[in-house]
Amino acid sequence: MNYEIERLSLHADGVARGPDGTVHVAMALPGEVVEGDVVDGRIAQPKIVTPSPERVKAPCPHYRSCGGCVMQHASEGFTAAWKMDAVRQALIARGLAVPEMTIATSPLQSRRRATFSGRRTKKGTLVGFHARASDTVVEIPNCLILRRELLSIVPMLHEATALAGSRKGEIAFAVTLSEAGLEIAASGGKDPDPAQFETLSGLARQYDLARLSWNAEVIAARRPAIQQFGKAQVVPPPGAFLQATHHGEAALVAFAKAAVGSAQHVADLFAGCGTFALPLAEQAEVHAVEGSAAMTDALDQGWRQAQGLHRVTTETRDLFRRPLLPDELAKFDAVVIDPPRAGAQAQVAEIASSPLPRLVHVSCNPVTFARDAETLLDAGFTLEKLLVVDQFRFSAHVELAALFTR
Ligand SMILES: C[S@@+](CC[C@H](N)C(=O)[O-])C[C@H]1O[C@@H](n2cnc3c(N)ncnc32)[C@H](O)[C@@H]1O
Numbered sequence: 001m002n003y004e005i006e007r008l009s010l011h012a013d014g015v016a017r018g019p020d021g022t023v024h025v026a027m028a029l030p031g032e033v034v035e036g037d038v039v040d041g042r043i044a045q046p047k048i049v050t051p052s053p054e055r056v057k058a059p060c061p062h063y064r065s066c067g068g069c070v071m072q073h074a075s076e077g078f079t080a081a082w083k084m085d086a087v088r089q090a091l092i093a094r095g096l097a098v099p100e101m102t103i104a105t106s107p108l109q110s111r112r113r114a115t116f117s118g119r120r121t122k123k124g125t126l127v128g129f130h131a132r133a134s135d136t137v138v139e140i141p142n143c144l145i146l147r148r149e150l151l152s153i154v155p156m157l158h159e160a161t162a163l164a165g166s167r168k169g170e171i172a173f174a175v176t177l178s179e180a181g182l183e184i185a186a187s188g189g190k191d192p193d194p195a196q197f198e199t200l201s202g203l204a205r206q207y208d209l210a211r212l213s214w215n216a217e218v219i220a221a222r223r224p225a226i227q228q229f230g231k232a233q234v235v236p237p238p239g240a241f242l243q244a245t246h247h248g249e250a251a252l253v254a255f256a257k258a259a260v261g262s263a264q265h266v267a268d269l270f271a272g273c274g275t276f277a278l279p280l281a282e283q284a285e286v287h288a289v290e291g292s293a294a295m296t297d298a299l300d301q302g303w304r305q306a307q308g309l310h311r312v313t314t315e316t317r318d319l320f321r322r323p324l325l326p327d328e329l330a331k332f333d334a335v336v337i338d339p340p341r342a343g344a345q346a347q348v349a350e351i352a353s354s355p356l357p358r359l360v361h362v363s364c365n366p367v368t369f370a371r372d373a374e375t376l377l378d379a380g381f382t383l384e385k386l387l388v389v390d391q392f393r394f395s396a397h398v399e400l401a402a403l404f405t406r
Contacts, residue, residue: 002049005032006356008082012070012396026132027073029054041378044133054078058381059108060144067132069145069394073262080105083398084388090370096377099402103388104251110351111146111391112243116154118161118171118189125161127154137170145393149177153184156207163196164189164214167293172362176380178225183211185400191215213238219232230279231309234302237294241272248391252401254363259360259403260284263334269319270338270349274299274312276362277337280336281309287332289315289324323347326354334358343368345375352379359404 005015005028014028025043028034033050036043058072080103088098117137118127126137157173160263165171171189204212204220212220224235256276264284268277270290271288273295280286290296296314303312323346352375363369381404389399
C-alpha cells in the first residue's frame with residue numbers, strides 16, 4: 001500500500017494517514033509517496049515511490065547506519081524552514097502571534113562537544129554513536145558534524161574502552177574541545193584500579209589531553225581546560241554544559257547583547273559557566289544564578305581573572321524550587337533566562353508578576369518555550385523577535401532566543 005506523507009513529526013519522521021490511523025515513516029519528507037511494511041504504526045525501511053524535490057543525497061557515508069543525524073536526506077533550505085516552523089507551530093498551538101524570525105545554522109564540522117559510546121566486543125572495541133533506533137555502536141570516522149579534533153581522539157577512546165570497558169555496559173565519553181586542547185569526561189566504565197589509573201593517565205599524556213576524568217574523578221589535569229567567554233577565560237568543571245558550537249554560541253550571545261541593549265543591571269538565570277553573563281559584563285553589571293555550585297565557582301573565577309568587565313556576582317540556587325521573586329527581580333532592567341528542556345515555569349510566573357521590562361528567553365524546547373511565552377504575553381509582554389539557532393545540524397533539535405519587552 002502507498003502512503004502520502006503529510007508532515008514531519010517533532011522527531012523528523014514523516015507522518016501519513018493510513019486505514020488504521022497515523023503511520024510514522026522513517027526518513028520521509030512531506031509530499032512524498034512511500035511504500036513499506038507497517039510495524040507498530042511505523043515504516044522503518046520505506047521505499048520512496050515519489051520523491052520530494054527537497055530530497056537530496058545524504059552527504060555523510062554513515063547516514064544509513066548512524067542514529068546521530070535524522071535530516072541529511074532533506075535540503076538545507078527545507079531543514080531551516082522546518083526548524084523555524086516547529087517554533088511557529090508551538091506558538092500558534094497556544095494562539096500566540098508569531099514575530100519576525102531568522103535562523104542561524106552552524107557550519108559542518110563545527111560541533112565542539114559530543115558524547116561517544118565505547119563498548120568492548122568479542123573481537124575488540126567499538127567507539128562511535130548509537131545506530132538508528134538501537135543501542136548498537138557504529139563507528140563514524142568520516143562524521144560531518146564534529147570538529148576534526150574530536151574525531152582525532154577516537155584511537156585513544158578505543159584504548160580506554162579496551163582497558164576499562166565491558167561487553168555488557170557502555171562507556172560514555174563526553175569530549176569537549178577547549179582552548180588548551182581536548183578534555184574527556186568518561187562515565188559508565190569500571191572504576192579504574194591503581195594500575196588502570198596509571199595507564200589512563202599515560203594515555204592522557206600520550207594523546208596530549210588537557211584533562212581526563214573518569215566517573216567524576218580527575219585522572220589527569222595537564223592544562224586548564226579553558227573556554228573563552230568574551231574577555232573572560234573560564235575552566236568549566238568536567239562535563240559541564242556548553243553550547244554545542246562556537247558559531248551557535250556566538251549567534252546566541254550576539255542576540256542577547258543586542259536585546260539587553262542599554263540595560264545596566266542584568267540577571268542571567270540558569271547561567272551555566274557564564275556563556276552569557278561574562279560577555280554581557282562588557283556592557284552591564286550582571287548577577288548570574290545557576291544550580292550547580294561547581295559552575296558558579298568557575299564563572300566567578302573567570303570574572304575575577306578578567307580585565308575590563310563590569311561587576312559580576314554569582315549565586316548558586318535551585319531556580320525550579322526557589323525562583324527569583326518579584327522584589328528581587330525589581331533590581332534588574334533586563335533578565336536573560338536559559339533553562340533546560342523542561343523550561344522555567346516557576347521562574348517565568350515570578351517574572352510575570354514582577355515589574356521587569358525586558359527579558360531574553362533562550363530555549364532548547366519550542367514546546368516549553370511557547371508555554372512560558374503564553375504566561376509572559378498574558379502579563380503584558382510583547383514577543384518582539386526570535387532567532388532560531390541550528391547548532392545540532394541534521395538533528396530534530398531546535399534552539400532559539402527570543403526578546404520580550406513591556
Ligand atoms: C541550557 S543550560 C544553559 C547554561 C548557560 N546559560 C549556557 O548557555 O552555557 C541550563 C543550565 O541550567 C542549570 N540548571 C538546571 N536545573 C536548574 C535548576 N533547577 N536551578 C538552577 N539551574 C539549573 C544547568 O546546570 C545548566 O547550566
